[in-house]
Structures are given as C-alpha cells and as structure tokens.
Amino acid sequence: MALTEQTRADAAELAGRYPQSRSALLPMLHLVQSAEGTVTPDGIALCADVLGLTNAEVAAVATFYTMYKRHKVGRYHVGVCTNTLCAVLGGDAIWAALSTRLGVGHDEVTADGSISLERIECQAACTHAPVMTANWEFLDDMDVPRALEVVERLQSGEAVFSTRGPRIGTFEEIERSLAGFDDGLAGEGGGGKDSRMLAGLTFAKAHSMSAPEAPAQSPLVTAAKKTEA
Amino acid sequence: MPLTPILTAHWDDEDSHTIEGYRRHGGYDMVPVSFGVHPDEVIALVKASGLRGRGGAGFPTGMKWGFVPQNDGKPHYLVVNADESEPGACKDIPLMLANPHALVEGCIHAAYAIRANHAFIYIRGEVPHAIRRVAAAVREAYSAGFLGTDILGSGFDLDIVVHSGAGAYICGEETALLDSLEGRRGQPRLKPPFPAIAGLYASPTVINNVETIANIPTIVRNGADWFKQFGTEKSPGFKLFAVSGHVERPGIYEAPLGTTMRELLDYAGGVREGHELKFWIPGGSSVPMLLPEHLDTPLTYEDMASLGTMLGTGTPMVFDETTSVVRAISRWIHFYKHESCGKCTPCREGTFWLDQLLDRFERGTAAETDIEKVDDICKQIAGRSFCALGDAAATPYAPALKYFREEFLAGTHTPADELFDPVAATVFAGAAAR
Ligand SMILES: Cc1cc2nc3c(=O)[nH]c(=O)nc-3n(C[C@H](O)[C@H](O)[C@H](O)COP(=O)(O)O)c2cc1C
Ligand code: SF4
Ligand code: FES
Numbered sequence: 004m005a006l007t008e009q010t011r012a013d014a015a016e017l018a019g020r021y022p023q024s025r026s027a028l029l030p031m032l033h034l035v036q037s038a039e040g041t042v043t044p045d046g047i048a049l050c051a052d053v054l055g056l057t058n059a060e061v062a063a064v065a066t067f068y069t070m071y072k073r074h075k076v077g078r079y080h081v082g083v084c085t086n087t088l089c090a091v092l093g094g095d096a097i098w099a100a101l102s103t104r105l106g107v108g109h110d111e112v113t114a115d116g117s118i119s120l121e122r123i124e125c126q127a128a129c130t131h132a133p134v135m136t137a138n139w140e141f142l143d144d145m146d147v148p149r150a151l152e153v154v155e156r157l158q159s160g161e162a163v164f165s166t167r168g169p170r171i172g173t174f175e176e177i178e179r180s181l182a183g184f185d186d187g188l189a190g191e192g193g194g195g196k197d198s199r200m201l202a203g204l205t206f207a208k209a210h211s212m213s214a215p216e217a218p219a220q221s222p223l224v225t226a227a228k229k230t231e232a
Numbered sequence: 233m234p235l236t237p238i239l240t241a242h243w244d245d246e247d248s249h250t251i252e253g254y255r256r257h258g259g260y261d262m263v264p265v266s267f268g269v270h271p272d273e274v275i276a277l278v279k280a281s282g283l284r285g286r287g288g289a290g291f292p293t294g295m296k297w298g299f300v301p302q303n304d305g306k307p308h309y310l311v312v313n314a315d316e317s318e319p320g321a322c323k324d325i326p327l328m329l330a331n332p333h334a335l336v337e338g339c340i341h342a343a344y345a346i347r348a349n350h351a352f353i354y355i356r357g358e359v360p361h362a363i364r365r366v367a368a369a370v371r372e373a374y375s376a377g378f379l380g381t382d383i384l385g386s387g388f389d390l391d392i393v394v395h396s397g398a399g400a401y402i403c404g405e406e407t408a409l410l411d412s413l414e415g416r417r418g419q420p421r422l423k424p425p426f427p428a429i430a431g432l433y434a435s436p437t438v439i440n441n442v443e444t445i446a447n448i449p450t451i452v453r454n455g456a457d458w459f460k461q462f463g464t465e466k467s468p469g470f471k472l473f474a475v476s477g478h479v480e481r482p483g484i485y486e487a488p489l490g491t492t493m494r495e496l497l498d499y500a501g502g503v504r505e506g507h508e509l510k511f512w513i514p515g516g517s518s519v520p521m522l523l524p525e526h527l528d529t530p531l532t533y534e535d536m537a538s539l540g541t542m543l544g545t546g547t548p549m550v551f552d553e554t555t556s557v558v559r560a561i562s563r564w565i566h567f568y569k570h571e572s573c574g575k576c577t578p579c580r581e582g583t584f585w586l587d588q589l590l591d592r593f594e595r596g597t598a599a600e601t602d603i604e605k606v607d608d609i610c611k612q613i614a615g616r617s618f619c620a621l622g623d624a625a626a627t628p629y630a631p632a633l634k635y636f637r638e639e640f641l642a643g644t645h646t647p648a649d650e651l652f653d654p655v656a657a658t659v660f661a662g663a664a665a666r
Contacts, residue, residue, distance in 0.1 A: 020393055021393065022307070022350060022433065023414070023433055025414060025415035025416075026395075026413055026414055026415050027415065028415030028416075029357075029395070029396065029397065029398050029412065029415065030395065030396060032398065033357070033396065033398065054415070063417060064415065064416060064417055067400065067417040067418065067573075068357075068397070068398035068399050068400050068418075069398070069399035069400065070357045070358065070397075070398040070399035071398055071399075082358075085563070086319045086563060086564075086567055087319060087517065087549075087559075087560045087563040087564050087567075088319065088320060088476055088477055088549050090559075090563055091477075091551065091555055091559070091560065091654075091657045091658075092477070092478075092657070092658055092659045093658035093659055093660055095654060096654070096655070096658055123358070124317065124319070124401065124567055124570065124571070125317060125318070125319040125320070125321075125322075125567070126358060126359070127316040127317065127321060127322045127324065127325040127356070127359065128322050128325065129319075129320055129321075129322045129474070129476035129477075129482075129547070129549065130322050130326075130474050130475065130476045130482040130483050130484065131322075131482075132476060132477075132482070132659070133658075133659065136358065138360075139357070139358045139359065139360050140360060140361060141359075141361070144659075146659070146660040147660070165361065167329060167361060168360070168361035169361070177360050180360055180363070180364065181357055181360055181363065181396045182396075183367070183394065183395075183396070185364075185367065185368075185371075186364070188361075188364055189249075189361075189364040189365050189367070189368035190249075190250075190368075191361075192361060193246065194243070194244075194245055194246045194247055194248040194249055194253070194330065196244070196246070198481075198483070199481075199482055199483040199484070200243060200326045200329070200330060200483060200484055201240075201243055201244055201483070201484075202475075202481050202482070202483025202484060202485060202499075202500070203235050203237065203240060203473075203483060203484050203485035203486050203487070203499065204237045204240050204241070204243055204244055204486075205244075206235060206481075206485070206499050207234070207235040207236075207237050207486075210234075210235075212234040212235045212236070212237075213234075213236065213237065214236040214237060214238045214241065214470075215236070215458065215461060215462070217453065217454045217458065218454055218455060218458055221262060221265050221452060221453050221454070221455065222277070222455035222456070222457075223262075223265050223266060223268065223269050223273065223274070223277060223452060223455075224265055224268070226269050226273055227265070227268040227269050
C-alpha cells in the first residue's frame with residue numbers, strides 16, 4: 004500500500020473536523036500509518052503539507068507516541084501486557100512463551116512478516132488479566148496454550164475474534180479506524196455480555212440489590228416551572 | 233452496603249450500547265429538561281450533588297464548571313478525558329463499550345451548562361473497540377437530533393469529535409492532554425492558568441473524566457438529594473469499582489462510595505481459593521498500597537486520605553501471598569520510567585535511576601545501602617516534579633518498604649523469583665499443576 008490522492012483527501016477531511024486543523028495531527032498520523040503500515044518520511048511530509056507545518060514539527064510529534072511505528076510491524080501486531088497486575092497473573096509467562104515460540108523479542112517481527120511482538124503497558128482491562136492484544140483488540144483472560152493458539156491462527160490466516168470486539172483485522176485496517184473512519188464494526192462483540200463487566204450486576208440481581216427508587220420527577224422540571232411562573 | 237447498579241443497570245441488555253437500548257430506559261429524556269432551565273441551574277444542581285471527579289483527584293465537578301468565565305466572548309470547550317491508562321484503572325473503557333450513550337448524553341448536559349458548542353472525547357488509542365462504540369453513539373445521537381445545530385429547537389448547538397490518542401500515559405494528565413489534542417507532543421503545561429481560564433486553544437475548557445460525565449444524566453434525572461443519600465458528605469454518590477487481581481470474580485462492581493474493601497471482596501467472591509490477601513491498592517498504581525488490616529475503612533476520598541493513601545480511580549487491585557512485593561513495585565517503577573515525558577529533570581532522571589535500582593532488588597543483587605538510596609531518590613522526585621506523574625513514580629516504594637522491608641533486604645542476596653515462585657502467582661497456576 005502507499006499514500007494516494009485518497010489519503011490526501013482523507014487527511015484534509017480530518018483537518019476539517021477541528022476548529023484548528025493542527026488538532027487533526029494524531030488522527031492523521033494514524034491515517035498515513037494505515038496507508039503505509041508505518042510512519043514514513045513521506046507520511047510525515049503529507050501531514051506537514053496538509054497542516055502547513057514543517058516536517059520537523061510533525062516528526063517531533065510522531066516520535067513522542069508509542070503507537071506510531073518507525074519500522075514495519077507484522078500483519079498482526081501482538082501485545083502482551085506486562086504491567087504489574089497482568090505480569091503477576093501470568094503475562095510474563097505468556098510473553099516468554101510467545102517470544103520463544105516466534106523467535107522474536109520486544110518490537111521485533113517474525114521473518115514471514117506475520118507477527119510482531121510488543122510488551123505493552125496496562126490496557127485498562129485489568130479485571131480481565133492476563134491481557135493480550137492483537138492489532139489492539141482485546142484478547143482477555145489469556146493463558147499460555149491459548150496465547151500460542153492465537154498466534155498460530157493469526158499466522159496461518161485463520162479468523163481470530165477479539166473477546167470483546169470484532170474479528171481481528173489487519174494492522175492497516177485498525178489504524179484507519181483509529182484515524183476516525185468508520186469500519187462498521189461497532190456492533191460486533193455483543194452488548195455487555197462479558198462476565199467480568201457484568202460481575203456486579205449479576206451479583207446484585209442474584210441478591211436482589213438495586214439502586215434506590217428514583218423520585219417521580221427531575222428537580223429541574225420543578226425549577227423550570229418556577230421560572231415560568 | 234448493597235450494590236447499586238445505575239450506570240451498569242442495563243449492561244446485560246444485548247443492545248445496551250445502541251441508542252435504542254439506551255432510550256428504552258429513559259436515555260436522552262433529560263436533554264429537554266436541562267435545556268428548559270438556565271445553564272447556571274444545571275451547574276447549581278451538579279454543585280449541590282457534591283459529585284467529585286472520577287479521574288483520580290476527586291475535584292468537585294460543579295465547582296470546576298463554575299470557574300468557566302461567562303460572557304467572555306470566547307468559545308468554550310468540553311473535553312472528556314478517556315485516556316484511561318493508569319495501571320489498575322479499568323472502568324472507563326468498559327463503560328464506553330457497554331454504555332457509550334451515557335457519556336454522550338452527559339456531554340450534552342455538561343456542554344450546555346458551561347456554554348460550550350464543541351466537545352472532544354479523547355480516547356486512548358489502544359482501545360479501537362471502545363473508540364468505535366463511542367463514535368457510533370455520537371453518530372446515532374446526531375441522527376436522532378441530540379447533537380448538531382439548534383438541538384430540539386433549543387437554539388443550542390453542540391458538535392462532538394471523537395479523537396484517538398496514540399499511546400502515551402502522560403496524555404491523561406489534563407494539560408498534557410490539551411497539548412496532545414492540539415496536535416503536539418503530550419507534555420504538561422504550567423498551571424496557572426488553569427484550563428477553565430485558558431485551556432484548549434487558550435480558551436476556557438472543562439476537562440472531566442468519562443465516569444464523571446456519565447454520572448450527569450442520572451443527577452439531572454434524580455436530583456442532588458437522591459444522589460447524596462449514598463456515600464458521605466464529602467464523598468457523595470456511587471462509583472464504578474473495578475476489582476482486579478487474585479480474587480474469585482474480578483470485575484466491575486457499582487456501589488456507593490463508603491463501601492468497604494471487605495464488602496467488595498465479598499462481592500468478588502473473596503481472595504482466590506486457598507490463598508490469603510497480602511496487600512491491595514485502592515485506586516491505581518499511583519496511590520499507596522494497603523494491608524488486610526485496612527479492609528474495613530470506607531472507600532471514600534477522606535477515609536483513604538486518613539490512611540495516607542487515596543481513593544484514586546477507585547479500581548482496587550488485590551494481591552495474595554504468592555506475590556513478590558519487590559517484583560510488583562519494580563514493574564510499576566519501570567512503567568513510570570517508560571511513561572515519563574522527559575520535560576523535567578527530577579522525573580526523567582529519577583525514574584531512570586529508580587528503575588535500575590529496583591531491578592537490582594528484583595535480581596537479588598542490590599546492596600543494603602540501596603534501600604536508603606531508593607528512598608532518597610524518591611524524595612528528590614516527590615514534590616519537585618513538574619506534574620503528578622513524578623509524584624506517582626515516587627509513591628509506591630515507601631509504603632512497600634514500610635510493610636515489607638524484609639523482602640527488600642532479601643533483594644540484597646536472593647532474586648525475587650526464587651523467593652516467590654512466579655508460577656504460583658499466575659491465574660493458571662492450578663491448571664498447570666493438574
Ligand atoms: C499522569 C496522569 C495521568 C492521568 N490520567 C488520567 C486518565 O487517564 N483519565 C482521567 O480522567 N484523568 C487522568 N488524570 C487526571 C486528570 O489530570 C484530571 O484530573 C481529570 O481528568 C479531571 O477529571 P475529573 O475532575 O472528572 O476527575 C491523570 C493525571 C495524571 C497526573
Ligand atoms: S513529572 Fe515527569 S511526566 Fe511530569 S512533566 Fe516532569 S518529566 Fe514529564
Ligand atoms: S495491568 Fe494489564 S491490563 Fe491493566
């Protein structure tokens with residue numbers, strides 16, 4: 004893939020979404036990354052051109068954020084959370100197993116280009132530890148055998164579904180979605196049907212616990228009436 | 233105290249994330265109600281409710297909104313902080329997955345109150361599905377006429393932009409978030425001026441956490457007195473407690489503030505079978521740890537402060553006796569080093585040295601003098617850093633040393649993973665043995 008006139012048009016559209024166009028820079032870097040798989044000098048130049056910035060200004064931003072990659076990641080960029088909670092609950096073991104099986108370390112790509120590995124920080128999913136991601140989609144409650152199975156399936160091109168989301172797309176597809184272009188997948192992965200997310204609600208229902216009764220009317224309705232009178 | 237599902241009440245509906253699912257339970261019904269009163273009355277209501285920000289610091293929300301100058305001729309902005317990246321915090325992302333419309337509706341009330349015609353929801357980049365859900369909710373709200381120009385014939389206009397970050401914990405700090413949202417490196421700004429006076433594009437800006445804003449529709453619907461009947465005078469209302477770690481049923485538990493950790497543990501099925509509690513952290517790695525003896529202290533801002541810790545994000549992490557404290561602290565310190573934005577020397581250099589020293593303890597190669605050295609460095613960072621990330625980096629060590637000094641002493645001769653078998657601490661330890 005490469006940067007095209009469409010990329011430029013999409014970038015201009017992003018710039019138009021903000022009161023000040025420079026605010027579109029982060030989404031725009033996701034966009035050029037979706038077109039080229041990484042943030043290249045050409046991608047930086049495109050952003051700079053659309054926003055009227057220098058290449059250096061754009062590069063200074065791009066290098067600050069870990070999600071912008073300066074060299075190609077795999078078709079599936081796999082993250083293993085090794086922040087404390089996940090690490091202790093099994094993330095370190097999962098990391099070691101994947102790294103050994105794939106023969107790559109942190110920030111490295113398999114020879115066939117299918118998988119890259121990253122030690123990632125807390126993904127705001129600690130209730131689902133140990134947590135893994137593939138192209139940033141959640142793979143919750145992992146263990147070593149399942150983690151190995153996931154990468155095997157990804158490598159062989161079989162479908163892998165996020166535990167709380169859609170079928171995992173390619174890195175380029177996810178990056179385009181992050182740039183702010185709808186991929187139509189918002190409905191995938193069910194409502195809140197996840198036992199961890201529903202843990203409290205389930206317990207409350209089983210034990211007849213509920214929030215206090217709501218008043219008949221909003222106090223603001225009364226306030227509005229007073230103003231009218 | 234009993235569980236009180238409010239924000240989570242309908243998460244078990246298959247369509248809880250859609251506008252139909254949200255409207256079925258009265259969603260958006262309160263929008264015309266807020267529009268029916270003067271914006272100041274909405275601010276007054278939120279002030280009266282006593283709602284405190286759920287992003288960690290617990291700042292009173294109504295007061296923050298009240299700081300925004302009126303009739304200043306400048307555009308005002310509402311920015312939702314959905315950067316949730318604090319280790320242990322995992323409540324905002326689930327909320328956005330399951331109930332994104334509560335956030336969107338909350339934005340409408342909040343923006344109306346502070347006279348903002350533009351709102352931004354800044355979501356960390358690593359959660360594409362939460363971003364999709366919120367973006368879809370925003371689109372649905374436009375289609376239904378709750379966003380856009382002259383909403384419901386009120387004359388009030390509001391546009392919401394969903395914005396993804398790109399992987400930087402520091403962008404959760406509100407002024408760094410603003411710089412990031414302006415298309416720059418996310419580095420904190422000097423305060424004052426505070427964002428309420430000069431925030432996004434140097435205009436008055438309110439920055440609130442996802443859960444804070446999602447609370448607003450309920451407060452508008454049920455009123456301040458209803459909200460205040462739970463919690464304490466200083467910590468009114470309800471909270472999404474996300475309990476993680478060595479418990480039988482980790483997950484989201486919505487309960488009044490003032491609920492104790494013992495009660496939450498009970499709901500979560502207790503510490504996993506055959507094990508006992510070693511230490512716990514009430515709200516993210518940036519707040520000091522507590523012990524089993526603290527389980528009966530109410531989880532409120534003021535009670536946690538009385539124990540020398542903080543409620544923080546209200547997302548307790550639970551660790552049992554299989555956990556090496558040294559390994560836990562070492563990993564958190566590594567996180568802060570990784571996430572230090574580099575703007576100020578105490579944090580940039582201090583976290584670098586802390587990381588090296590903690591690594592020595594973990595490997596069992598530390599010198600006894602390193603125990604004091606680490607403490608010294610922490611003191612050089614705390615209170616001397618440009619933003620709260622530096623303070624946070626200096627926080628975990630002192631309480632860990634106070635409660636578990638012997639483990640740090642052991643770190644002068646024995647590696648942590650010899651003292652504590654890492655396999656025993658994993659959730660699949662039992663399965664491996666079978
Ligand atoms: C390093 C750092 C990271 C933070 N991360 C977040 C975050 O991810 N989400 C959040 O709401 N607040 C975060 N905060 C707190 C914000 O600066 C701010 O206080 C909060 O968003 C205000 O919202 P509230 O008043 O509704 O709590 C962070 C603060 C610091 C210092
Ligand atoms: S304390 Fe750390 S994160 Fe905060 S400004 Fe200084 S270097 Fe950056
Ligand atoms: S520590 Fe891994 S998701 Fe929070």
